[in-house]
Amino acid sequence: MYVHIGGESMVRMHDIVAIMDIQSANSSLIMEQFMKDNDNGIVDLCQSNCKSIVITDFKVYLSPLSSATLKKRSDKMTVPLLK
Template sequence: MYIHVGEDVLVRAKDIVAIIDKESSSSSPYAEEFLRRYENDAVNLSKSGFKSVVITTEKVYFSPLSSSTLKRRSGKMTVAEF
């Protein structure tokens, strides 16, 4: 199954490691460090501010979609099912 994460980008659900909302990414020092480390390699899909961060096995995406929208699109009920 593929999930649309913004713009014209589709990501395989099984390749998604984490979906983090913007508030969580800015409140955790570990998340902030991770995002700083991959900031230059991340793909920014948002023309304005991003709402969530999608971490896959290959890339990091800054998505204009909220984490709850992405979860709903996945059709999965729990994180363990990814």
């Protein structure tokens, strides 16, 4: 299954490692270093205002959609396990 993360971009749910709020990420020294280390693999999907960071196995995306919206979209794609 794929999740639309903004612009014309979609990523496979299986490839998503983390979805973070941009404000939380900006206040973290570890995330600041992570972003510097992965500068070549960052894809900016924002026209003006970035709201979240989507980290995948292959790239890091700056998304104009909020982390709450992305979570809701990914939850809709999740199939509950049968008991």
